[in-house]
Amino acid sequence: MLRDYLCCCYESRRSDLDDVADRDPVLLVSGIGGSILHSKRKNSRFETRVWVRILLADLEFKKNLWSIYNPETGYTEALDGSTEIIVPQDDYGLYAIDILDPSWFVKLLHLSDVYHFHDMINMLVGCGYKKGMTLFGYGYDFRQSNRIDQLIDDLKEKLETAYKASGGRKVNIISHSMGGLLVSCFISLHSDIFSRYVNKWITIATPFQGAPGCIHDSILTGMQFVEGFESFFFVSRWSMHQLLVECPSVYEMLPNPDFNWKKQPEIHVWRKHSKDEETSVELESYGRNECVYLFEEALKNNELNYNGKTVALPFNFAILKWAAGTRKLLNETKLPKGVSFYNIYGTSFDTPFDVCYGSKSSPIDDLSEICHTLPDYSYVDGDGTVPSESATADNFDAVERVGVCASHRGLLKDKNVFQHIQNWLGVSTKAKMQDFKTSKVMDANLD
Numbered sequence: 001m002l003r004d005y006l007c008c009c010y011e012s013r014r015s016d017l018d019d020v021a022d023r024d025p026v027l028l029v030s031g032i033g034g035s036i037l038h039s040k041r042k043n044s045r046f047e048t049r050v051w052v053r054i055l056l057a058d059l060e061f062k063k064n065l066w067s068i069y070n071p072e073t074g075y076t077e078a079l080d081g082s083t084e085i086i087v088p089q090d091d092y093g094l095y096a097i098d099i100l101d102p103s104w105f106v107k108l109l110h111l112s113d114v115y116h117f118h119d120m121i122n123m124l125v126g127c128g129y130k131k132g133m134t135l136f137g138y139g140y141d142f143r144q145s146n147r148i149d150q151l152i153d154d155l156k157e158k159l160e161t162a163y164k165a166s167g168g169r170k171v172n173i174i175s176h177s178m179g180g181l182l183v184s185c186f187i188s189l190h191s192d193i194f195s196r197y198v199n200k201w202i203t204i205a206t207p208f209q210g211a212p213g214c215i216h217d218s219i220l221t222g223m224q225f226v227e228g229f230e231s232f233f234f235v236s237r238w239s240m241h242q243l244l245v246e247c248p249s250v251y252e253m254l255p256n257p258d259f260n261w262k263k264q265p266e267i268h269v270w271r272k273h274s275k276d277e278e279t280s281v282e283l284e285s286y287g288r289n290e291c292v293y294l295f296e297e298a299l300k301n302n303e304l305n306y307n308g309k310t311v312a313l314p315f316n317f318a319i320l321k322w323a324a325g326t327r328k329l330l331n332e333t334k335l336p337k338g339v340s341f342y343n344i345y346g347t348s349f350d351t352p353f354d355v356c357y358g359s360k361s362s363p364i365d366d367l368s369e370i371c372h373t374l375p376d377y378s379y380v381d382g383d384g385t386v387p388s389e390s391a392t393a394d395n396f397d398a399v400e401r402v403g404v405c406a407s408h409r410g411l412l413k414d415k416n417v418f419q420h421i422q423n424w425l426g427v428s429t430k431a432k433m434q435d436f437k438t439s440k441v442m443d444a445n446l447d
Contacts, residue, residue, distance in 0.1 A: 023427060024199050025134040025166040026124060027158055028097060031177025031205075032249055034116050035139030036096040039064035039083050047086070052100035052114050054234060061235045061243075066306060067143060069246045071318040075150075076143045076246055079306050087139045092132040093158065094121055096139030119413035120174070120421075127427040136162045142178065145248035147185040147326050155186055159197040170199035172425060176412060177386070178249060180206025181330060188333045195336035202342045202421060204411050205383050208330075209390040210255035212265030213352025216291070217375050218244050219251075219315070220267075220298055220357075241371070242304045245313050251323035255390075257288045258331060262389060263353075267291055270358035272365050281363045292320070297367040335396045342424050345391035346383020346411055347403040353387060354378040383408040400424075 038047040039060075050064040064083060067076045078085060088096050098121055099106065100114040117137065129135040138158045140151050162171045175183050180203040187194050214223070222241025244250045255265045267286045272279060286294045295315040302313045335341055356376040358364040364373065382388045385408035392401055406414040422428055 023129065023134055023425070024169045024172050025136065025162040026129060026172050026174060026425070027136045027138055027162050028094070028117050028120065029138045029155075029173060029175040029179035029183060030097040030116065030140070030142075031175075031179045032142045032253075034097055034100070034176060034179070035087055035142060036100055036102075037065070037141065038086050038088055039078075040086055041083055047088070049101075050085070054101050054103070054106055054111065054114070057235045058239050062239055062306075065143075065243055066239075066304065067243060067246050068311070068313075069248065069316055069319050071322075074145060074148055074248070074322060076248065079311065085141055085143075087141060091137075092135070093137035093139060094131060094135070095137075097137045113409075115413070116409070117176075117412060120418070123418050123421075123429065126429045127422060127425075129427075133165055134162075136165075138179075140182070142249055143243070143247045145322060145326060146178065146182045146252055147189065147329055148248075151182060152186055152189060155182065156190065156193060159193070163197045171197050172200040172202065173198060174202045174204070174421065175206065176204045177206060177408065178253065180204075180208070181252065184208075184330050184333045185326065187336065188329045191334070191336050195338060198336075198339050200340045200342065200424065201335075202344065202424060203394070204344045204417065205346055205386050205391060205408050206343070206394070207253050207386045207390050208392075208394045209259040209261075210253050211386045211390065212255040213355050213377050213379075214385050215250060215253045215255070216265070216267055216355050217352065219254075219295060220355075220370050221373065221375065242302075242313060245299065245302065246316060246319070248319050248322055248326075251316075251319045252326045252330075254323065255288065256327060256331070258327075259390075259393065264288060266354050267294055268354060268356040269294070269367070269370065270356070270360055270363040271367075272363040281360055283360075294367065294370075298370040299368075301368045302371060331395075333395070340424075341394070341396045341398050342420075343392065343394055343396075343398050343401040344411065344417055344420060345388055345401070345403055346386065346406050346408060347381055347388055348405040349382060349384040349407055350377075350379035351382030351384055351387050352377040353380045383411065 036049060037051040039050045040047045048060065050060045053060060064078065064080065066079050068079060069076050097117045099118050100116050106114055124135055136158060138155060140154060144151055159171055173183060183201060222237040223244060224237050264287055269284045271282055271284045273282060299315040304311050304313060357370045357373045364370060380387045383406065388403065402420055404411060404414055404416050411417050
């Protein structure tokens with residue numbers, strides 16, 4: 001019996017090793033808001049999940065995640081100096097990017113808005129990938145700059161871990177959204193290391209040239225990550241706004257001023273003017289240079305109350321300066337020789353581009369009122385968050401660029417996306433995928 005048991009263990013282990021030898025490892029890299037974050041008191045081992053959570057979300061968010069940028073270090077730091085924000089490393093980094101609120105409540109009701117890389121992880125496991133051997137995840141503190149040392153060093157460590165665990169096989173990266181900008185920054189800063197460890201890079205819904213409508217509005221009024229009924233349990237738009245205005249990563253996704261847009265993105269404001277007891281209403285437009293003035297004026301009175309203290313949060317010019325350095329880095333990124341690049345982007349969804357505040361019948365008086373005004377958008381084609389124009393402008397020599405009809409987060413669970421990934425990785429599921437429809441290849445370069 002013992003001999004049979006040992007033989008069974010040996011065969012199982014040999015099967016695992018065969019799987020490792022059969023494929024290159026995959027590292028999944030999340031985007032903004034796509035990682036679980038824990039708060040921990042310094043010198044304590046107890047951790048509290050502060051992002052993402054449905055129950056008590058706003059309370060824990062404001063208490064632990066509200067932050068302020070430190071221009072001396074380049075890091076965004078929690079207002080509560082006795083706590084630190086960490087990313088859990090359970091399940092080889094996959095836990096933090098799987099179901100972003102893994103509570104029983106979310107799983108019971110299957111609140112799919114917080115199911116992030118969950119379906120893709122299951123798909124890859126179904127293709128024979130083994131967690132900790134050929135499948136890894138990289139979640140990170142997405143408040144920080146995409147070129148800050150902590151994020152870059154941790155990504156380097158993840159690549160090394162995946163490389164060694166697979167017996168020295170090069171890594172295939174699959175990044176989503178802002179994760180593509182993080183990878184681009186890594187390439188600019190450590191091209192030799194990237195070339196040493198990476199075989200293929202597949203990026204999904206990356207705002208290579210920015211996300212004009214969504215980011216302009218995020219800086220001015222905030223962002224709603226969860227829609228519908230669940231939003232009543234989630235972080236409020238205003239609470240999110242007070243965090244994002246101090247996040248370098250958000251400023252780094254402003255529209256690239258050096259990119260030749262088909263139409264330059266603008267912010268419009270219906271503005272009321274009074275002079276000599278006469279009132280007029282005009283539509284003011286702010287282009288890429290005038291937007292900074294608008295941000296400054298709109299956020300001049302922005303503040304929050306934290307533990308009984310008032311904290312001023314105006315538009316942060318120090319972050320803007322830092323973000324300009326990041327944009328320069330991104331514009332200069334060159335893909336190393338020997339690395340194959342693939343780009344998947346979303347199409348057929350109305351995607352915010354220009355933003356408008358106020359209306360002719362209800363104009364804005366003082367520009368600070370914008371922060372408490374819901375926007376109207378003009379739309380372009382994209383995934384609902386990132387315009388296709390931005391997502392396709394990677395400036396790399398791509399093997400393929402593929403447009404898929406899916407939303408920004410929906411791309412992470414789309415069967416068409418999965419089929420392309422399997423083809424590029426050279427793997428297949430053990431069970432047949434049902435109802436698959438081939439998406440149109442928008443741009444292919446197979447030389």
